[in-house]
Amino acid sequence: MIPYLRNLNHALLAAILLACLPSSLAQYLRQSDLPQDPAEKATVLGHWLVAPHADFQGLRTVNPFLTDEDLKYTKSGSECDDRSKGDVCADVPSWFSGLGIFNLTAEDGIRFLGVMDGGPANACKEPRGTPDHISHKDYVVPAFAPVVSKFRVDQTHGVLLEHHCFLKGSDGEPLNGLPNTDNDDSPFTGGDCEVQLNRSVNGLDTEEVQKIPGTNLCLAGDEYSPSMVIFNCEFGTKECGTVLTRYIPEGLELPGASYNVRSILPGAFLHRRKGRGFESAAVSPDGKTAILLLQSPLGDDDKWSPFATSHVIHAVKMDITDPGNAIVAAHYLYVVENFLNWFDKRKPQDTKISSATWASQFAGTDHDVLVVIERRPNQIKFFLADFTVASDIKENSLTGDLAFDKLGLHDKSLKKLRELGVEPARKALFLDTGDVEKDPFIENWDSSDKMEGVAVLNSCVVAMADDNDFGLGREGQPGITVVQLSECMDAVFNRMNT
Template identity: 35%
Template sequence: MFFERRHLRTVAAVLALTMASSLTGCGTTGSSTTPATAVKNVILVIGDGMQLEHERAANNYLFGNYTEGLAFWKFPYQGQASTWDVTTYNRFATAAGKSVWSASTSTADDSTTFDALLGYDPAKGGKQPWPLDSTGDKTYLLTGATDSASAGTALATGYKTDDGNVAWKTGDPEDGRLLTIAEMYRYQKKAAIGVVSTVPFTHATPATFVSHNKSRNNYKDIGYEIINSVKPEVVIGGGHPNYTTSYMDTRDYNILKASTEYVLAERQTGVDGNSTIAAKATEAVANSKKLFGLFGNSGGQFDYPVPSNTPGTPSVVRGNIENPSLAEASKAALKVLAQNKNGFFLMIEQGDIDWANHANDFKSMVGGVYDLNETVKAIESYVDQPGDDIDWNNTLVIVTSDHGNSYMRLNSAKPLQKGALPQQDANSTSNGSYTPSYVYPNGEVTYGTGGHTNELVRVYAKGGKTSLLNSFEGIWYAGTKIIDNTQLYKVMMSALGLTDQNKQSSLLDKIIAMLPDSLLSILNPKLTTTQLNNAITNGARTVTKPGIGSALVPDPKAAGYYYMMTDRGINGDYSYTDPVSGVTTEGKYFPLPAFTPTIVRVKLDGATIIIDKVIPIVDKDGNYVTGIPNDANDGLAYDSPTAAVGSPLAYNENGLDTEDMQVLPNGDFLVVDEHSPSIVVVEGTTGKVKVRYTPAGKKLTGANYTVKDILPVVMLQRRANRGFENLALSSDGKTAYAVMQSPMGQKSDPNYSTAYKNSRVVRIARLDVTDPVNATVTGHYVVMQSAVADYAKNSAGLTVSNKQTDMKYSAASWLAKDKILLLERANGKAKVFVVDLNFATNMLGKSYENTLGPEDIATAGLGLGGLGIVPASVYEAFSTDELPALTLDAADATGTSPSYEVKFEGMALVGDQLLLANDNDFGIADVTLPTKIWKVSLKRALGSF
């Protein structure tokens, strides 16, 4: 039941005065030490869904008053924060006829780009939370509110975002992944990071600090990323798959059980969870390992702490001893994290408070706040203990909530005694607004909703740098001392001395290295002057623009040197339409047919690429293999664009169209080719082909070197000139990944237009090359290219002409086991993606492997969904949108501006610096464009993927 507002205001005024000595709601810092140097340790404690009235209710149960008792009520800084998200903002903005949040221009860093009063208006909601301020309007506070994912994202990244987003930008852009404060602390200062929660570790709040996803409901994807990619030093939470299958994939559980990186602590029947987590923490420290704690019940969470209704004698017991208390879990986390002398970031969540409040479950809510309070006491004891380098000068502890929940109000006319609980009855009847799980017939407590509220939440802080909180008070809300949850993020970032990488762009090195003009004989010494002159006669626009940017690989044995590579040489499109029959003949013309693909070692001397050594690729007798097509499957070849249609060049089964390369441990080269497509081992000093691996049935019996047809036969159906263009090699040189340039399906196939033309499915072959001349195929996967809509505008924001068939993968690098970097490009733009094969379907040996069923987007029962194929996971790591100047400088200036092709085809990853090289096509299209190398310092460490 609710009391008349006038009476509530009177009670609230009295309570506000009574609480002033303990709850200094005006935002004070007391005598907190605030040293000038950055702190080393930040501990953020979140009472999920906890508002001040919940704190007061628990305090009264535990201590018999509303003014003092809870440990964090004694912290020197006490204030309040707004928690709204973009979804809430837009709801209020639309109702007011105002502009909604702009994904492109609105930013929490600049209050002139939005109206903070649309997110939270103190004139409507109060300058302080109830009961410190009784002026808040109930209808307003219940109209819209954040969810835990968007609130967690604000605390973890400083970004306002949509309901449900986990460290992801508003509007769900493909490049919306946001680095969290935990990740940035690890990358910038090599600190340890951890999360602890009483709810599943993949749930919204812990997830926002150590994962990234467009939806909080993608629990298993979130779990995969936490366990296999981010890999925090400590993760403790619920969601154990033995009790519920909702929150974690069994595969990841098995990975943890087999892990040599983590010590796994898990719920065990009849064993005290406090003992379990403590023992495993000790084991982790003794063995310099990380700690992963998996607990929970059938609902995923730790069982609620249970307070008893024992007036005068409060008592709270754990809901199930097999799960640890939050305090013991936090102590275990601190023990492991403290081993890192660079410092740590730890997020601790008491999530039961929120779950209880959704149910209007007063008893469980009290148990949750008790659990939170015991945790804060344990943290204080840990910081206070002597004998280590952790103290209140170098440690900042913040206790807050991510949002309000339930609009609970205590009835001052029916106060409860210390240790007493109200009569609480189960309920299944609607009250007209919603159906609470519990009701309170005696009226000691009332609820207004089973959902979140837009109420202010309290903020408490102790330790180093607490004065930073004062500096944000009232910035958005004049005449108040309210801060925002995004400003809590800024406080923590500043306290740790971190740079916000989310606000940075990738940086382009000012020095762009270029290859000077020289005759192509610098690459192929056997070329004659006559051949070069004939090339001009036959349609080459120049023979002085060497194109060596099809590959770019650091020389593993010589720092500062790189290997680059040509493709098949100067070539252009041939087309002849018979004036009588109207039949069109298409192919390629090669004005310099004697040219052979060449591996080139270079060094960078400022803005100049200097050729150090050339290795022309030759057959076993030392003859140039050339770039001429092997057979009819590669298309017709002519020596000029005007050659007679009946006079094509003879096919050459030695011919290679080389497109990417890696250096093997023995100094030989592993090269991919578009013609067959094929993978080739080239001897490191002579350039002789040792072996060429082709699709099954592609024998190339006329080749003057060894050919082994071990690749999947379906690869013969690659599109014309769209074979292997990408190659990655593991750091130990044992595993290779060859990626097709585009989806398969040839124009001659009668189903091409309907089934394959607009497919986005691209094949990846994985090979064991431990013995390079006896390689075996060990995997066959697919990855999804971007939709053409993602390339509708170029990096300058101009509309670009692109079709799905324009999408190409053009370069690759290895990152980790079954994880590679792929460069994707089209007209006007290029992107770099992290491609993770770890849990993609290995199609090797499957009935559909050597069919085009995976590519088929038209036939029922086929395609990835129809066949049950899981593609590789893809995360965007870089886009030329970040560096428009790079796109313009790399553009092949043919066609119609701005639809220039951005021909990055060489890529090397050196630390977090990306080196890109262009394929200038030997000047056949743009006679002014040389081979170049650009250096890009990425705004985010690739370890974040």
């Protein structure tokens, strides 16, 4: 039985799932032992929860500078057992706001990367008379610094934490998860927005992480600003977590930040929706290119806004040959799945891009091909997306006017884009969870709809990780789910281009 599973039924299922994996897998999950062919039906090969080591003390371990005062609004130990849905359990950090690969081919087990976001936070009731465009958020641990971690899957005991470090400035001091500008929530603390906080130029809400091959650096996508963050991820050194450069949109400045800031991203990205920045960042196998996608369309998503029905997502391609002096290489558009093709059809604006990872090496092509996760309530869809065929709109005058962002619903957007001579990324669906609560399409599915990270293990197998929001909603430990596909990625790419 795998410990740390949420209940006995989950544990029994996990034991069954382990039997689905090859018997040669003695302990650690290795790429060389994964199936190389498609399954008859997409099937979960394993689902493992994080199994902290014996002396792990939750947020105190990953942020050792936190004091009792810093943690006074959290619960721990037996207090977590009967906590309410709005309580944060300091024992169950949110390891997987993003999922990456640190080492895919190691014979002693695949090494995964995880990144925490800006820390536990709750919405709170707005005071009477608060304008519609202003919202308040309660930051439960304002001093929290985002954390990057390295894991290995032990098929008997769960996801094992090997290394971690918190993000810090060039001065070695911890960063934080507070918003940078008034484009985001007004920060408070105190349990129910009782004490107002200052915004911080050192605030990061990291939602994706990727290793930059051939370097000791990682790249993160950040929701605030939004930004691309380059930082040291040489675990076991004092430099681990040090931010080298943060790239933000043109027209924005972060004076006084404790790291290098470069304002070079497309200025249109300043119009991203509140709390909807870069949740997706992919890095090419040669370490020279990154593509980052916004989580949602640009513009206000108010019911009567001309942007409310938009299905168009903006993406930026970065030349990161020199990670400290990256260059904007291209600006693309990506059109999300028609909201009518989901189980939940209530609001177009509920579709989110949750993660992306590079997949050209698994699709048998030298094109810029990514796996992209789209999510709506209770359902997740996985797409292969080819950005090489997409139009570069970097110099297009319509970009600054947000003309691409008020074209209407899915079919109308595609029609108008092509009338304007703009091709979005070409895409093809290859995995659909179905309704994870009522009718999952994947055999042996036993996970949530909060998948916020994806990694490709080979052409026929993907891994994904869920975000537990620091125990909010009485969530337990997050985990990694590995799925064998019914159609391998090289076949999907060929289908997409015929």
